[in-house]
Amino acid sequence: MSWRTLTYFGDSMLLIPTAVIIALVLPWKSDNRRTVWYWLLAFGLAGLIVSISKIMFLGFGIGSARFNFTGFSGHSAMSATLWPVMMWLISGRWSRGWRVFTVGIGYVIPLMVGFSRLVIHAHSASEVLAGLLLGFTLSSAFLLSQRGTALKGFSVAQVAIALLVPVLLMSHGRVATTQQFLERFSADLAGLEKPFTRADLFR
Structure with a gap:
């Protein structure tokens, strides 16, 4: 598996449809009616915080040259929010040991996504660490809130159907244009001809 394939596990083109699938499945599989709202809050909050941090830098140059920080890594934050919850949902009726193991995989996947972002030079270490911390905080808070659920x-058929869309998206390989959209939006919001770049941070 290449690093770019691995980093796709944190791409919005994969995660947003998967998050929607989770939201659709939760009312059917959970005995807690609030579970789906907690999930939408966790995933939506991750996306909102990441977007705001990027807009602050791209549009207004607010970042940290000392820590080489231009905003949360979206791949790291969103994958750390989604995969632990996805694995928790799939392993819902398994034995405790298998559930812990499966949810553990959900925590390992974002770590690998974060490392891949460093390998392909998409983010700095501070941005990846901040993204992972944000995502793991939100997913862990969600899982703690569901201890009695x-x-x-x-x-097997239901798991296959639930994973069908993510698998198809991965095989297609199309990546989201979220970053390009945020760049245009931030520049327009700040009245700039072009957004700030990392090079501007160090000038």
């Missing part, structure tokens, strides 16, 4: 089990 009972989940219905998944059949």
